[in-house]
Amino acid sequence: MASKVPTPKGFRDFLPEQARARAFVLEKLKTTLERFGFEPLETTAIEFAETLKGKYGEEEKLIFEFTDRGGRSVALRFDQTVPLSRVVATNPNLPKPFKRYQIQPVWRAENPQKGRFREFIQVDFDTVGASSQLADAEIIAAAISATENLGFDSFVMKINDRETFRGLPAGVVRIIDKLPKIGETGVIEQLKRQGYDSPQAKALLKRLKDSAPTKNINKLFELLKSFKINPDKYAFDPTLARGLDYYTALIFELEIEDYSGGSVGGGGRYDDLIGRFTGSKIPATGFSFGFDRLLEAASEANLLPKYSPNTKVLVTVLKEQYLNDSLSLVSRLRDRGIAAEISLEPTEKLDKQLKYADNKGIPYAAILGPDEIKQDMITIKDLSSGKQEKLKESDLIKKLTIT
Numbered sequence: 001m002a003s004k005v006p007t008p009k010g011f012r013d014f015l016p017e018q019a020r021a022r023a024f025v026l027e028k029l030k031t032t033l034e035r036f037g038f039e040p041l042e043t044t045a046i047e048f049a050e051t052l053k054g055k056y057g058e059e060e061k062l063i064f065e066f067t068d069r070g071g072r073s074v075a076l077r078f079d080q081t082v083p084l085s086r087v088v089a090t091n092p093n094l095p096k097p098f099k100r101y102q103i104q105p106v107w108r109a110e111n112p113q114k115g116r117f118r119e120f121i122q123v124d125f126d127t128v129g130a131s132s133q134l135a136d137a138e139i140i141a142a143a144i145s146a147t148e149n150l151g152f153d154s155f156v157m158k159i160n161d162r163e164t165f166r167g168l169p170a171g172v173v174r175i176i177d178k179l180p181k182i183g184e185t186g187v188i189e190q191l192k193r194q195g196y197d198s199p200q201a202k203a204l205l206k207r208l209k210d211s212a213p214t215k216n217i218n219k220l221f222e223l224l225k226s227f228k229i230n231p232d233k234y235a236f237d238p239t240l241a242r243g244l245d246y247y248t249a250l251i252f253e254l255e256i257e258d259y260s261g262g263s264v265g266g267g268g269r270y271d272d273l274i275g276r277f278t279g280s281k282i283p284a285t286g287f288s289f290g291f292d293r294l295l296e297a298a299s300e301a302n303l304l305p306k307y308s309p310n311t312k313v314l315v316t317v318l319k320e321q322y323l324n325d326s327l328s329l330v331s332r333l334r335d336r337g338i339a340a341e342i343s344l345e346p347t348e349k350l351d352k353q354l355k356y357a358d359n360k361g362i363p364y365a366a367i368l369g370p371d372e373i374k375q376d377m378i379t380i381k382d383l384s385s386g387k388q389e390k391l392k393e394s395d396l397i398k399k400l401t402i403t
Contacts, residue, residue, distance in 0.1 A: 010110060010118030017307040022121075024305060025150065025295050026103060029123050032146040033101040036138065038125045041100040043083040049073040055082050055273065057245035058174050062108040064118075076107035080124035081246070081270065081286060088128050088284075089277035096129030103291075114261050117292060123265075126286030128274065133216065136250050136269055136285045137223035143254060143265060143287045144233050150294075151303040154257035158237035161214040161250055162268075169194070170245060176208065177241035180262070211238035216250055242266055246273040252287070259297040265289040310339040312400045313364040313380075314357040317346035325368050329378070332393070338400045340366075358383045363403065366396070 007013060014022060030040075049065050052075050056063070064076040077083060080102045088094060102124045110116045125142060127135045140157055147155055165173050175190045182190075184205060191201035213221070213236045224234060234252075242251045251268035267287030274282040298304055315330040317323050323346050333340040341362065343353045350367070357365050367379040367388075378396050381388040391399065 008118070010112040012117065012119070016309070020307055021299070021304045022291075022295060025291070025298060026121075026123070028150050029146050029289065030101070030103070032149045033125050033142060036099075036125075036142040036145070038099045038101040038142070041084070041087065041102045042104060043077065043080070043087060043102070045077055045105075046074050047077060047083060047086070049075040051075075051086055052078050052082055055246055055276075057170065059108075062110060064107045064109055077104070078108060079106055080104065080122050080288065081126070081273065084124070084126055084128070084286075085274040085277055085284075088274050088282065092278075094128075097135065098128040099126070100128075101125040114296075121291035123289040123291050123294075124286060126284060128284045129282060130285070131271070131283035133219050133250070134223055135283075137220055137227060139267060139285050139287050140220075140224060140234065140252055141227045141229055143252075143267075143289075144229055146289075147254065147256075147264075150298055152256055152297070152301065155233065155254060156257075157234040157252050157254050158240050159217060159220065159234055159250065159252045160237055160240035161216045162247055163214045163216065163249070164208065164211050164238055165241065172204075173241050176205075176239060179239050179241075205239075208238050220250060242268060246270045248272055250285070254289075256297045256301075259293070259300060261293045261296055263290070264293045264297055307361075308363075309361050311341050311360070311362045312338055312403065313340050313366050314353065314362050315340055315342045315366045315368070316350055316353045317343045317348075318350060318367060318369045320346045322368055322370075322373070325373055329366065329368060329393070333397070333400070336397050336401075338397065354381070354383065364400065 049063070050073070052063055053060060056078065063078050066074065068074050084100065084102065088098065103121060105119055106122050107119050110118055112118060125139070127139060140159070144157060165176070172191065172194055175187055175194065178190070179187050187205065188198060188201040191204065192198065196204065217236055221234075225231070240251060240253055242253065247268040248271045249269040251266070253263045253266040255263050265288055267285070269283070269285040271281060271283045274284055313333065315326050315333070317326045326342055330340045330342040343356070354365055363383060365381045365383060367381065369379070372378055372390065375390070376392070377390040378393060379388055379390050380396055380399065
């Protein structure tokens with residue numbers, strides 16, 4: 001009977017099938033990012049709370065903050081961008097531009113729902129020290145390329161410029177950012193609480209919707225064209241706001257068609273954030289995939305491979321007196337690069353050993369008995385069909401290498 005010992009709300013375990021799917025997607029993302037020249041970075045899970053505070057606007061309330069045993073106010077990592085800024089500030093000799101990717105968990109006191117958890121992986125990649133829009137274009141190109149590399153076809157990168165909101169209070173921009181979630185009616189109601197009457201709120205929304213692309217966006221689109229990015233994969237969206245306070249210019253957000261969980265990633269330029277740590281302005285731009293949403297979207301689109309264990313063959317132990325022969329065989333198979341297991345209960349009956357292999361999804365079982373040992377042969381059983389044959393070890397290795 002399963003034990004009823006729950007995880008805390010919003011936290012999860014990942015069994016092998018789930019972990020394998022996650023690893024598949026992460027490897028695809030890493031391959032693409034490294035092809036664009038991004039290098040890996042890892043940062044500490046805990047930061048001083050003052051390092052994180054004042055950087056996230058309205059979302060700051062979601063920081064997991066606590067006091068350690070020394071009485072210090074600390075917090076779990078909320079995102080990867082602020083820790084990156086701290087790393088750059090404390091390592092001034094890093095070569096610039098500094099291009100890094102970071103794949104680590106972050107923690108937020110969210111209300112758990114579809115695609116939202118309290119502990120989740122973020123996949124970030126940023127370029128620090130480059131002020132040109134070429135850096136922004138390369139970030140977008142890398143995000144689009146990574147999405148295509150996963151097999152997605154119908155998606156769009158929505159792009160805007162914070163210049164579109166010039167003169168608007170930060171609180172109003174945060175309300176505009178909620179437009180996809182609460183709709184025009186909800187936005188108008190919240191704007192009224194900010195002092196707008198209904199006609200003024202409607203006029204503001206109309207003005208934003210009718211905004212023309214800025215010079216920054218036009219230049220960016222020219223660069224994306226030069227990067228040979230399909231123009232169907234990106235579009236100007238004058239109401240895109242992104243709620244984080246540290247964005248300063250271009251902002252972008254990735255949406256996948258037919259996925260109802262919201263955007264699967266976003267980013268933008270943040271030229272002032274690192275300066276809060278260094279005292280001098282250092283330009284930066286980046287993007288972050290919401291890994292769980294991306295994974296969920298990939299699953300819904302049937303882009304994940306069917307699960308199968310790494311193990312190709314279970315080497316059985318017919319009797320305890322043949323254990324050394326079985327151990328020798330499994331060692332030789334592993335030395336040849338074949339993922340192989342041996343029955344860890346050598347006194348168990350063969351049927352029980354085969355049942356274990358079948359339950360785990362191991363495709364083959366190798367049987368060594370007195371006849372096989374005398375003939376210098378191995379009986380190999382296909383557990384899906386039930387067929388078995390005797391092979392020389394060299395032929396067995398060929399068979400297991402091909403399948």
